[in-house]
Amino acid sequence: MHASTKCHKSSLSFLSSRIAFLGSCAIVLALAPAPRDVRAGSLISYQDAAPLGLERVWFAQARVDVSRHRVTNWVLYENNLLAATNGGLVQSFNAETGETLWTTQAGPLDQPAFGPAVSQDYVALVSGASLYTLDRASGRLLWSTSLGSAPAEAPALSNTDAYVPFLSGRIESYQLADPKKPTWYFQSVGRIFYPPSVSGELVTWPTSRGYLYVGQAGAPHVLYRIQTNSVAIAPPTEAFGLLFVAVQDGNVHCFKLLNGNEKWRYSMGFPATGRPGVVGERLYVASSEPMLHALEAVSGQELWDVPGITHFAAQGIKNVYGLDEGGRLVVINKETGQYIGTLPGPGRFKAVFNDYSDRIYLVDDRGLVQCLREMGAVEPTIHRRVEAAAEKPSEEAVPAEAEMPATDEQLDDSGFGAPEASPFSAEPSDDSDNPFGFE
Template sequence: MMKRNTILSVMVLFAFAPQIGAPVDCNAEELMSPRTAVRLGLEEVWRRQMRIPAGAGSIVDQQIIVHEADAQEFVEVVTKATEGQESKVLFRIPTDQIGSDGLAIGKEEAERLARREVTMMARRYPDLSITSKTLPRIKLYTAANNGTLECRNAETGTPIWMTQVGDGQLNYGRMGIDDQFVTITNGGNLIKIDATNGEPITTVRTTSMPLYGAIHAGDFSLVPTIRNGVEGYPLRDITRDPFMEIVSGLALEPPTKSPTSSKIAWATDRGFVYVMELSGEPSVLFRLNTDGIVSGRIASADGDRFFFGSESGQVYGLRATRTGRVLWSHPYGEPFYKAPFLVNGLVLLPSAYGNLFAIDEKTGLGVWDQAIPNVDEIIGGFDNLLFVRLLSQSFAAIDLEAGKIVDIDNSLKPIKLLVNRSTDRLYLVNSVGTVQCLRAIGAESPTIRRSTDSGDPEDAAEEANAPEAATPAVPATDPFGAGGDPFGAGAADPFGAGGAEMADPFGAPAEAGNDPFGGDPFGN
């Protein structure tokens, strides 16, 4: 009996051996370890499990959105800046933090709490000051394939709201997001949600089947469709009608919006890049016949600038003026299938062969002596570091100034990518759907990444002298054949009679026989 108990004890010891020594992080292969973070000058801000049904594979879309119009005020306790050392934030509290009474504490109470902190830290830090700062709210939106949508504070990981919409048996698409609304496609339906509290508002039936989801620009939720074009559904103005724009070819990726206007750009499988204006009366401004198909998503920057690479190896910088202006176009000899990443005045673009090129935004010329090999995907970047996944699936950090890999972690293999193009934060997602947020050590306040542009006098003159209704560049021949124009003679308007007879697509249900979308989108 003694011998049997001894054997059982040894078996139990081996079974739990990993728990006896140093702690083992079961997600270490997908989330960053403290050792790697310290080596890269980073620190973990938060780590949270997303509310998704079946791990990262069930995530349909994740986006980090900076809500410029939705500002949040903070009261901070900071140290005095000295020679060679910047001031440091020791305490921070938002004025809208909820107190014990369930209401926002307000600035006066936040300052009182800050003064208390100053008193407690006076011995260690004799020269402290209390300041206030206003920052835009930064939120992380996640959509799952069962219709669960959640919104979190991207700086703290704190949940803001969660909702469930649509029919889980239908496919969900990419979310369109602005300060007021979130829209998401579900099969042939477009669902509108209140961005402040997650409450579903309305659902409309799209005329054609959506391809990728929605994007917000101007007053519209824009949906690329299988009908060689886009459809726009008004978000706020109930007097406006939906519209349809037919172009040459199917969209290859969702459109990209300019950060400084309501212009959008997208590429089609016919070798064209289209630019559309969504303010006023929506219209295509122009199209560019590119050298090779642009199959990667287009990147955007201030000044209505767009950047992209083609399958033939040509890389473009474009300004969306009324007639369109190619800022530069240079061949790089390798096919590009992915979206560029913009940081520090650089257009960073990995080729199909895994070579990462760094291109100057203003000139289109390469800034490194040679491309960095074996790069698969860009995850994020700030300060002078770019974080990437290599072709081996390992994590690496690149020095942007030197153009060299400075750190490789073969134990860290990011699987699901959450690319942050907006702020100086790095986000990693593991296979079970846990999100890890990292930042540079001590970088309490987020920096909103902007690719600034001073503009060009020639562009300003062109805009000033251009006629109100510029004639867009369109195909010389109708790509849909004679009589194919859905708005032409003899063709039925897919949105009904239009004008005053058009029902509000997000309003109350239309009376029988007047529904421009052909009845209840749910088939009731």
């Protein structure tokens, strides 16, 4: 046989074997399970949500470079849901549609950032040793200013001022209209590990020495301070002229806003995992036991408690929603506290704290956000307005603290203020005008 004919047959034989090999590979690949799309696999399907009376309204993805950064905080403020990364990127979503309204890089990418804080017109965060303020409507950077030293946590915003906490216990106020320098500062007793909180006309912040400071937000000065037997684990929640504070020893305290007197306290037995949520006349707080507790907000009377829930998420028309230890959504009957079900799937979600509306926002640190609602709840139910003015405390009944840094004599070797006796005795007194508690 001619050499060229042999070569031709050899080539055909090789080609046939390659085709057969590729065909077998195609069969194997067709039979093998498809690679799991992690992001798609994290989406809540209609089939999973419907048996629990829920539907997914929308989902969105925050802009984040996951090779370098993570979303560290989500904040709901009226019709805005805002995400902030540890690289200082802030993104604003329409909370009802999921539409991205704006995205702004505030501060350098390589500096840790805390925030965002939100008010009616402004958004603020701290990055490195600077405070950045954005226009809430457009996301435009309005100004930034150096703080002199690194802050301890996210700022808080009133309509006129930004409040920045420092680890030493110092808190500074900057006028939003003229931020060149702090207009007011105060040296607290103890260190600050949690961000301050603004509600109505009040600004409050807890310290590591068990003090809760209450100040006037619009014209900054301290009105009074409250001491508990343990450290607050989150900013307080204000409603009905009352302050609700969860502390590390497992107690939830309710104080009168006018004078700081304790109205009631409730023992959970385990530390809370977040701030109390007030929806209608109810207060919800979850503990590390884990357990979700439902109380009457004004009286402190227990309505029910449900085990297995570590975080409060939201209250709908029919049910209450929280997360279990695996980050799965748990559904509880609002009236009875009866367990209804758990959303199937791997979980690993976090929930945006929402005592403002009936929407449920499930998020993760890679920027995925999903909005759920009860079936048929086309229009959102608004539980309470963010900007509702708090009842103004009576300054005649609540002497202010000295608004100056602590002296060397007032600080112990650890940098904390000198210890003081607790202003509380064993039993509360509703009739006392003493702003520091009980007689």
